[in-house]
Amino acid sequence: MDFTYDEEQVALREAVRGLLGRAYGDFENRRRAVAGDPGYDATTWGRMAEMGLLALPFAEDDGGVGAGPIEVGVVAEEIGRVLAPEPYLAAVVLAGGLVAAVGSDEQRAEIIGGLASGELVPALAHAEPAARWTDEATAVTAQQSGDAWTLSGVKEPVPFGASADLLLVTAALPGGGTGVFVVDPSADGVTRDGYRTPDGGRAARVRLEGATGTPLGEAGVDRTAAVAAAHDATRVAAAQQAVGAMQVALETTAGYLKSREQFGVPLKTFQALTFRAADMYVALELARSLALWATMVHADPDATAEEKADAARRAWAQTSGAGRHLGQEAIQLHGGIAMTAEYSTGTYTAHLTALDHLLGDARHHLGLLALDVAGHGEVDPLR
Incomplete structure (x- = not known):
């Protein structure tokens, strides 16, 4: 399998790296961007x-470019390298992907068109308190009265x-299943309480009390499968983003081992520390390979929904474990300085942890993969 980017994809990577490098190549610029609301640089x-x-990732008829998961992955990896705080995963891949999948022609034109131009930032309100990385909505319910729909409950x-x-709010439908509704955040019955996440990002608790919602696409249709597909696509892109972050964490750690001295010699002189750095490299490359493979599966027009879901789980399980390993080792090998707010290593680790909290950790996805172990044929270990 060829994981090499073609000329256009390489050109895209260099262009994105140049843009984000100018914005956040100096980590102090990122620190200033996340200090105030909305938590990123509008410019x-x-x-x-x-x-x-x-x-x-969107069709040209909807105002998009018509690229695919590979190009999205290129962008995501460059975002991860500098921890660019812009809501690319949340707005473009997750919320935008759901609109592209089930929205009506008018909704796609309005929402995707506004998103593509940078004038509109959508957010998917799906996670619920006490829920654990499920694709269904239970705590927020939708009630229908004629053609009108109202939503009640809490998303966080x-x-x-x-x-x-x-x-975009998911809600349990009266007849069963999960619907998706477009909600104006400034409308009556909507309360938003925002806060900072450990990596400097932003999240909110959204309370709905009889808030009016417009069905995304056809009314009353169970959208659980579409929500699951959007989450899977986001996991694949997040795996690429995590790879970018882990690459920089490894480079920073290796540079520290080469420059920092103890007992009159560089830290790289100590074999145990060199072995730990080598283990970090192996974990990174395994995660990179799985992320690229999953991206290619999602880019394959003949791949089934089950194959895409399986690839996303495998890639994110590997990436999640690698992120935890690299983050912890980077902090340990740097010593106490890595725990300070002024140093970037702790922030990179916090971002990898935040992605885990958003998309499910390795244990969760390995558990889902284990449910299907009996469905695979036996393998003779001697052949």
């Missing part, structure tokens, strides 16, 4: 729109939910 978000990055955490221009 950089606008430049990403001008470059066409926000329109990448909602990535970038406090500053989003539009909320």
Whole structure:
């Protein structure tokens, strides 16, 4: 299997790296961007729109570029390298992907068009308190009266939910299943309480009390499968983003071992520390391979929904475990300085942990994969 990018994809990577490098190559710029609301730099978000990055995964008829998961992965990896705080995963891949999948022609034109231009930032309000990485909605319910729908319940955490221009809210339908509704965050019955996440990002608690919602696409249809597909696509892109973050964490750690001295010699002189750095490299490359493979599965038009879900779980399980390993080792090998707010290593580790909390950790996805072990044929270990 060829994991090499073609010329256009390499050009895309260099262009994104240049844009984000200018914005956040100095880590102090990121620290300033996340210090105030909305938690990212609106100017950089606008430049990403001008470059066409926000329109990448969407059909040209909907105002997009018509690219695919591989190009999205290229962007995501560069975002991870500098921990760019812009809501690319949350708005473009997750919320935008769900709109592209089930929205009506009018909704796709309005929402995706606004997102692609950088004028509208949607957020998916799906996670619920006490729920654990499920694709169904239970705590928030939808009630129908004629053609009108009202929603009640609490969603948390909602990535970038406090500053989003539009909320896509999942809710339990009266007849069973999960519906998706477009909600105006400024409408009556909607309360948003925003807060910072450990990596400097933003999330919110959204309370709905009889808030009016417009069905996304056809009314009353169970959208659980579409929500699951959007989560899987986000996991694959997040795996690429995590790979970018882990690459920099490894480079920073290796540089520290080469430059920091103890007992009059560089730390790299100590074999035990060198072996630990080598283990970090192996974990990173395994995660990179699984992330690229899963991206190619999602880019395959002949791949089934089950195959895409399986690839996303495998890739994220590997990436999640690698992220925890690299993050912990990077902090340990740096010593106490890595725990300070002024140093970037702790923030990279916090971001990898935040992705786990958003998309499910390795244990969760390994458990799901284990449910299907009996469905695979026996393998003779001697052949």
